[in-house]
Every structure is written in structure tokens, then in C-alpha cells.
Amino acid sequence: MMRTFLAILARDLRLSVRHGADTLAALLFFLVTASLFPLAIGPAPETLGRIAPGVVWVCALLAALLPLDRLFGADLEDGSLDLLLLSGLPAFGIAGAKAVAHWVATGVPLLLAAGPVAIMLRMPEDSVPVLLLGLLLGAPLLSLFGTMGAAIVLGARRGGVLLPLLILPLMTPVLIFGVGAADAAATGLSPRPNLLLLAAMLAAAIPLCPIAAGAALRASAE
Numbered sequence: 001m002m003r004t005f006l007a008i009l010a011r012d013l014r015l016s017v018r019h020g021a022d023t024l025a026a027l028l029f030f031l032v033t034a035s036l037f038p039l040a041i042g043p044a045p046e047t048l049g050r051i052a053p054g055v056v057w058v059c060a061l062l063a064a065l066l067p068l069d070r071l072f073g074a075d076l077e078d079g080s081l082d083l084l085l086l087s088g089l090p091a092f093g094i095a096g097a098k099a100v101a102h103w104v105a106t107g108v109p110l111l112l113a114a115g116p117v118a119i120m121l122r123m124p125e126d127s128v129p130v131l132l133l134g135l136l137l138g139a140p141l142l143s144l145f146g147t148m149g150a151a152i153v154l155g156a157r158r159g160g161v162l163l164p165l166l167i168l169p170l171m172t173p174v175l176i177f178g179v180g181a182a183d184a185a186a187t188g189l190s191p192r193p194n195l196l197l198l199a200a201m202l203a204a205a206i207p208l209c210p211i212a213a214g215a216a217l218r219a220s221a222e
Contacts, residue, residue: 012101052123053182091214107139144209151213
């Protein structure tokens with residue numbers, strides 16, 4: 001079973017490399033959107049530094065949504081989804097492999113780009129490690145919630161419109177705690193409570209989101 005899981009993960013990673021435009025589009029969207037805020041608000045360092053955690057998190061959240069429409073859609077269109085469901089791996093395992101592939105292909109590049117963007121936005125240097133640690137915990141949550149949402153709207157009419165409406169309310173607590181950790185570090189408070197809440201959400205989402213996504217996949221295949 002683990003061999004099948006790794007095979008599906010490797011397949012999705014190869015496809016993400018082959019269709020690198022999706023990852024590049026998400027990364028460019030993140031960089032360009034974050035770069036607009038200094039132009040709109042002004043170059044005042046104190047203002048930019050205060051809003052920098054929220055800007056980074058919101059831009060990363062929106063950028064992570066871009067590749068989700070094709071997470072299962074491409075497999076449904078070419079019939080690969082039926083073969084995956086017949087591979088012997090439970091549906092929740094397939095969803096878990098998809099979530100890991102999305103995190104590696106999209107979440108990791110966004111995490112690597114978040115540091116330079118935070119510095120560009122004049123975020124205090126002491127808060128940047130806390131911001132990155134929060135994103136390290138939050139990015140897998142974005143992938144897990146996104147995978148679950150993509151499976152639920154699979155095959156639905158206007159699924160691309162329904163997907164953000166379904167996922168964004170679920171991601172709101174992740175956004176609040178991630179920004180709260182960076183803000184606490186910037187004001188001299190301990191970011192530990194917010195980071196622990198993110199870790200607790202991740203621990204709950206790792207088993208629950210693939211199970212929900214797997215149930216949605218089985219329903220869409222019937």
C-alpha cells in the first residue's frame with residue numbers, strides 16, 4: 001500500500017514538473033500581488049511592517065488556490081481517476097498523496113518566496129522566522145483543506161467558482177493564527193499559543209481531510 005502511495009505521489013510530482021506553468025503562475029501571482037501593496041499604501045516602513053504578515057499570508061492563501069482546480073479535474077477528464085481508485089490504495093490514500101504533491105509543488109515554493117517578500121515589505125527581522133514557521137505549519141493545512149474542497153466539488157458545474165467559496169471559510173482560522181503568531185513576535189509577545197493552535201489544527205487535519213476527500217472521490221466516481 002505504501003508503494004502505491006509513493007507511486008501516485010511520484011506520478012503527481014512528475015506531472016507538476018511537466019506542467020510547471022501552474023507552479024510558476026502561483027509563484028508569480030504571490031510575488032506580483034504582494035508587490036502591489038507598497039504601491040497602493042505607500043513606502044512608509046512602519047506601515048508596511050505592520051501589515052506585512054497579513055499581506056504574506058493572504059497572498060499565499062490566494063496563490064495556493066490557483067492549482068487546485070486541476071488537482072482532480074485533469075484525472076477525471078482523462079479517466080485516470082477511475083484507474084487510481086482501482087489501484088488498491090484506499091480513496092483517502094489517493095487524496096493524501098494528492099495533498100502532499102500539492103504541498104511540495106506549490107506550498108514549498110511559496111514558503112521559500114515568503115522570506116524575501118516579508119523583507120521587501122519591511123517586516124521586522126526578528127519576526128520573519130516566526131512568520132516562516134507559521135507558514136511551515138499552515139501551508140500543509142492549505143493543501144489538505146484544498147484537496148478536500150477540490151474532491152467535494154469534483155464534477156460539479158462551476159466547480160472552480162464553488163471551490164474558493166468552500167475553502168476560504170475553512171482557511172480563515174489558519175490565517176488568523178498564522179498572522180497572530182507573527183504579530184505577537186513583532187510586539188514582543190510569545191507566538192507559542194498561535195503556533196501550537198496551528199500545530200493542533202494540522203494534527204487534526206492530517207487524518208480527517210483525506211478521509212473526507214476520499215469519501216467525496218468515491219461519490220463522484222459512482
